[in-house]
Amino acid sequence: MVGIVTYGSYIPVYRIKSEEIARMWGDREDYPAKGLKILSKSVPAYDEDAATIAVEATRNALRRKHIPGEKIGAIFVGSESHPYAVKPTASLLAEVFGAYNAHAADLEFACKAGTAAMQIVYSMVKAGMIEYGLAVGTDTSQGQPGDALDYSASAGGTAYIIGDRDVIAEINHTVSFVTDTPDFWRREGQRYPSHGGRFTGEPAYFKHVMTAARMLMSKAGTEPKDYDYVVFHQPNGKFPLRVGKRLGFTKEQIEPGLLTPYIGNTYSGATPTGLSAVLDIAKPGDRILAVSFGSGAGSDAFDITVTDEIEKFNRDAAPTVRKMIEHARYVDYATYLKFRRMIVEVDE
Amino acid sequence: MVVPRFWRERRHRYNLIGTKCPVCNTVYFPPRNVCPKCGRDSVGKMEEFALSGKGKIYSYTVVHQNVLGYKYQKPYIMAIVETSEGPKLTAQIVDVDPEEVYIGMPVRAVFRRISEDGKAGIIQYGYKFVPDWDALDK
Ligand SMILES: [Zn+2]
Numbered sequence: 001m002v003g004i005v006t007y008g009s010y011i012p013v014y015r016i017k018s019e020e021i022a023r024m025w026g027d028r029e030d031y032p033a034k035g036l037k038i039l040s041k042s043v044p045a046y047d048e049d050a051a052t053i054a055v056e057a058t059r060n061a062l063r064r065k066h067i068p069g070e071k072i073g074a075i076f077v078g079s080e081s082h083p084y085a086v087k088p089t090a091s092l093l094a095e096v097f098g099a100y101n102a103h104a105a106d107l108e109f110a111c112k113a114g115t116a117a118m119q120i121v122y123s124m125v126k127a128g129m130i131e132y133g134l135a136v137g138t139d140t141s142q143g144q145p146g147d148a149l150d151y152s153a154s155a156g157g158t159a160y161i162i163g164d165r166d167v168i169a170e171i172n173h174t175v176s177f178v179t180d181t182p183d184f185w186r187r188e189g190q191r192y193p194s195h196g197g198r199f200t201g202e203p204a205y206f207k208h209v210m211t212a213a214r215m216l217m218s219k220a221g222t223e224p225k226d227y228d229y230v231v232f233h234q235p236n237g238k239f240p241l242r243v244g245k246r247l248g249f250t251k252e253q254i255e256p257g258l259l260t261p262y263i264g265n266t267y268s269g270a271t272p273t274g275l276s277a278v279l280d281i282a283k284p285g286d287r288i289l290a291v292s293f294g295s296g297a298g299s300d301a302f303d304i305t306v307t308d309e310i311e312k313f314n315r316d317a318a319p320t321v322r323k324m325i326e327h328a329r330y331v332d333y334a335t336y337l338k339f340r341r342m343i344v345e346v347d348e
Numbered sequence: 349m350v351v352p353r354f355w356r357e358r359r360h361r362y363n364l365i366g367t368k369c370p371v372c373n374t375v376y377f378p379p380r381n382v383c384p385k386c387g388r389d390s391v392g393k394m395e396e397f398a399l400s401g402k403g404k405i406y407s408y409t410v411v412h413q414n415v416l417g418y419k420y421q422k423p424y425i426m427a428i429v430e431t432s433e434g435p436k437l438t439a440q441i442v443d444v445d446p447e448e449v450y451i452g453m454p455v456r457a458v459f460r461r462i463s464e465d466g467k468a469g470i471i472q473y474g475y476k477f478v479p480d481w482d483a484l485d486k
Binding site for chain 2: 047051056092095
């Protein structure tokens with residue numbers, strides 16, 4: 001049985017409220033709450049980046065179940081905000097966790113690099129190449145100030161250790177669907193991403209998420225009512241509810257894993273962290289569907305069953321996602337700009 | 349260029365790895381090759397020892413000066429943290445406002461950017477401390 005052995009998340013403590021962003025840019029007060037269903041988003045502190053988030057998320061995973069570094073045979077880190085353009089985040093993790101013999105690399109695929117990392121590590125365990133592997137989705141993404149993404153692009157991440165012993169959640173099936181779709185991109189050297197406006201919805205998010213979800217359910221021989229929880233990529237608070245409804249899922253199945261209304265879109269961290277929030281409350285036998293989406297564009301879908309092992313698992317050794325969401329310190333827009341290094345000084 | 353020194357010390361900075369004297373059980377951070385208490389008896393016996401990262405604020409100061417690299421973090425808090433294993437170390441306290449900090453406040457280590465060599469240079473990572481809200485809730 002191959003699946004999740006332990007997991008941990010990290011969400012920075014700072015938040016900015018959507019109403020503060022609306023005040024700053026003169027948008028309608030109710031636009032973020034009604035139009036995007038985002039009330040606040042997480043903001044990384046000045047000294048946080050995708051690598052520090054990855055380290056903290058992995059530490060939380062290892063607090064729940066300690067896996068010695070020499071047994072971690074692979075480290076793949078998905079992010080679109082790796083601190084360096086050239087110098088891997090994965091090698092920093094190898095050093096911090098003492099996994100010097102790990103197959104290691106960074107991945108980038110907009111918001112689905114974290115689930116791509118999970119698929120690679122899962123495959124390596126299944127092939128018998130490694131005993132345990134670490135897959136991380138982490139980001140400190142940034143939108144153009146004043147753009148719709150300014151309300152959503154946030155920071156956070158989740159780490160999964162995948163293995164074939166003491167599995168708390170078995171990965172039954174995983175599939176992907178990918179096409180060349182120009183819905184969102186950032187050219188080398190550009191600070192902020194560009195997006196195709198209305199083009200981001202139907203032909204990008206909805207088409208890929210729905211195709212991957214249906215492919216997976218057909219492979220697993222399941223239908224929506226067979227799942228206790230479903231986690232969709234969450235670029236805003238609306239899309240996951242809408243795509244869920246179209247696929248035949250209920251709000252009750254979606255909401256436990258829907259975090260964007262409180263922390264924004266953590267990009268590569270989004271689907272992994274939604275799944276983490278579900279694992280925080282899951283019971284043996286619970287079945288979970290998780291579908292990521294990355295612009296450019298593709299979706300990875302997972303069919304997961306929680307095992308009896310979760311009863312013995314030390315979940316309380318690390319904070320739950322909900323607890324990290326509740327522990328928030330709000331900043332104003334100017335402080336947000338300072339933390340995000342968006343202030344341009346005259347002598348620069 | 350401070351890359352070589354930081355690179356040599358990275359294991360200690362990343363995971364708060366010190367040393368422990370097996371003779372008298374005293375823990376040291378930064379690591380020592382010889383225990384000052386046991387002297388010759390400890391030579392060649394000192395063992396690596398990872399601190400838990402838990403501790404409390406022994407003393408602190410709030411810095412308002414525009415020290416290079418801290419412009420965007422000021423006012424910032426520098427503290428002497430007394431770790432639960434004994435060693436005291438100097439570190440920045442983050443994710444908290446200066447007026448909330450007090451001597452004896454429980455803190456725990458986190459992994460953060462410590463400094464960066466301009467926009468093109470190496471980013472140095474290491475430990476800072478945040479309030480241990482779990483311990484404070486109890
Ligand atoms: Zn001694």
